[in-house]
Amino acid sequence: MTHAADDRKFSVLIAGGGSTYTPGIVLTLLNGLDKFPLRKLKFYDNDGERQKKIADAARILVKERAPEIEFEATTNPAEAFTDVDFVMAQIRVGKYAMRSLDEKIPLKHGVVGQETTGPGGIAYGLRSIPGVIELVDYMEKYSPNAWMLNYSNPAAIVAEATRRLRPNSKIINICDMPIGIMDRMAQIVGLKDRNDLVFRYYGLNHFGWWTDVRDKTGKDLMPQLKKHVAKHGYLVDDDYEEGIEPSWEETFKMAADVYALDPTTLPNTYLKYYMYPTQVVKHSDPNYTRTDEVEDHRQKLVFGECARIVENGTAKDTGFKPDDHSTYIVDLCTAIAYDTKQRMLAIIPNEGAISNIDPTAMVEVPCLFGANGAERLAMGKAATYQTGMITEQNSVEKLAVDALLEHSYTKLWQAFSLCKIVPDAGIAKDILDDMIVANKDYWPELN
Numbered sequence: 001m002t003h004a005a006d007d008r009k010f011s012v013l014i015a016g017g018g019s020t021y022t023p024g025i026v027l028t029l030l031n032g033l034d035k036f037p038l039r040k041l042k043f044y045d046n047d048g049e050r051q052k053k054i055a056d057a058a059r060i061l062v063k064e065r066a067p068e069i070e071f072e073a074t075t076n077p078a079e080a081f082t083d084v085d086f087v088m089a090q091i092r093v094g095k096y097a098m099r100s101l102d103e104k105i106p107l108k109h110g111v112v113g114q115e116t117t118g119p120g121g122i123a124y125g126l127r128s129i130p131g132v133i134e135l136v137d138y139m140e141k142y143s144p145n146a147w148m149l150n151y152s153n154p155a156a157i158v159a160e161a162t163r164r165l166r167p168n169s170k171i172i173n174i175c176d177m178p179i180g181i182m183d184r185m186a187q188i189v190g191l192k193d194r195n196d197l198v199f200r201y202y203g204l205n206h207f208g209w210w211t212d213v214r215d216k217t218g219k220d221l222m223p224q225l226k227k228h229v230a231k232h233g234y235l236v237d238d239d240y241e242e243g244i245e246p247s248w249e250e251t252f253k254m255a256a257d258v259y260a261l262d263p264t265t266l267p268n269t270y271l272k273y274y275m276y277p278t279q280v281v282k283h284s285d286p287n288y289t290r291t292d293e294v295e296d297h298r299q300k301l302v303f304g305e306c307a308r309i310v311e312n313g314t315a316k317d318t319g320f321k322p323d324d325h326s327t328y329i330v331d332l333c334t335a336i337a338y339d340t341k342q343r344m345l346a347i348i349p350n351e352g353a354i355s356n357i358d359p360t361a362m363v364e365v366p367c368l369f370g371a372n373g374a375e376r377l378a379m380g381k382a383a384t385y386q387t388g389m390i391t392e393q394n395s396v397e398k399l400a401v402d403a404l405l406e407h408s409y410t411k412l413w414q415a416f417s418l419c420k421i422v423p424d425a426g427i428a429k430d431i432l433d434d435m436i437v438a439n440k441d442y443w444p445e446l447n
């Protein structure tokens, strides 16, 4: 697709330039210049040293593949956010050191320790919100017409905070989990990729269900998908042929157990933490959690490949390649830039999209993406089981934001104890008290 009679070229800022996901996004942008032309690519991070390692390699990539694009990496907000059309945000406030504690502290108390789920996710939420709000404010100050696509987690809690604190901002919160699952669905039914599927999906972020999946001729793919998921979860042939990290293998496999609980829908993988917390804890090592795996594998691979590119002075033979995470965010920007009305998921205020759910809940539903951002599509009524689950989890997410805004210990304790994966209020309190100590450099003092 080219855009005749439209010679616009865009300026993109990656906020969280030091993220392990940055090289994949750069590759995707450079591969897709015919669909989404660039004039500028900038990186912004508050850790200049970490960002430089990725930026030095990216500069070589850009110079070799598209020397006409201006490239800049900075820790200066004014330089970063001035003259920008799209901000791709992917910051991790507290970095992996704090993610590790989000996982290990709950596990110490026999509770699921996870980046975006349960007490770990809530703790991360209270760190992430001020960081993301700061990015939104920089964007509004220096490039008021820009759009921000925000991946920074925990997306559900961050989205609730942006809805309340910056209701008119041009930020759209997004997640790649359903995208990755839909690429798997396409593979299961023998289609090229997720863009060959027409789907209905509803829920909260990391907490949703597909109710319908079809091909472009309208053929119902649910029976074939259900048969596969009941047996293999979302594991596909590529996992067996190319290998997959053990923790992701277990997650994709456990979708079979989650599916069993409601065979009328297909589930998001993250539901395993809510439905089978005991099994998840049993399979966890409190001394070696997902953060340790990421630091030992993805982080080493990404930074190692960047160092290799810099040492060789060329990226011609780089192993970096586009993936579902990077193609999704670039597809979203392209849809907004060219007003394509492509149907994709976003986390947005419900306002009736799920008719029997709190209109102020931040829900994840298909939207039409165009020049006005994301326009939600009506998904109808949630079933009784989903209504119960969503209502409880929505209250947890709202209480977490209340707690931060009101500096309220009680609201945070309520959030921890209401969460389905925490067995009782006493354990919730023990975890919370440890979390307060661990997050002393990030959280406000709670009263």
Ligand SMILES: NC(=O)c1ccc[n+]([C@@H]2O[C@H](COP(=O)([O-])OP(=O)(O)OC[C@H]3O[C@@H](n4cnc5c(N)ncnc54)[C@H](O)[C@@H]3O)[C@@H](O)[C@H]2O)c1
Residues within 6 Å of the ligand: 015, 016, 017, 018, 019, 020, 021, 022, 044, 045, 046, 047, 050, 051, 090, 091, 092, 093, 094, 095, 096, 131, 132, 150, 151, 152, 153, 154, 155, 174, 175, 176, 177, 325
């Ligand atoms: N929504 C999704 O589906 C999805 C998918 C993948 C990753 N993510 C999120 O993307 C983010 C990046 O993940 P990662 O594993 O690559 O993390 P990472 O730690 O490798 O990178 C995050 C970067 O953010 C920077 N940073 C932290 N606080 C900042 C601030 N206040 N301002 C500017 N920069 C800041 C860090 O210095 C670091 O370089 C995380 O929040 C992760 O949860 C979300």
Ligand SMILES: O=P(O)(O)OC[C@H]1O[C@H](O[C@H]2[C@H](O)[C@@H](O)[C@@H](O)O[C@@H]2CO)[C@H](O)[C@@H](O)[C@@H]1O
Residues within 6 Å of the ligand: 115, 116, 153, 175, 176, 177, 178, 179, 180, 181, 290, 294, 323, 324, 325
């Ligand atoms: O444990 P991590 O850091 O590897 O991943 C946590 C993220 O997991 C999801 O993203 C997946 C995505 O679903 C998959 O398709 C592929 O792109 O890998 C991603 C992770 O590497 C989830 O959506 C994110 O919110 C999590 O941050």
Ligand SMILES: [Mn+2]
Residues within 6 Å of the ligand: 155, 174, 175, 176, 177, 206
């Ligand atoms: Mn996600």
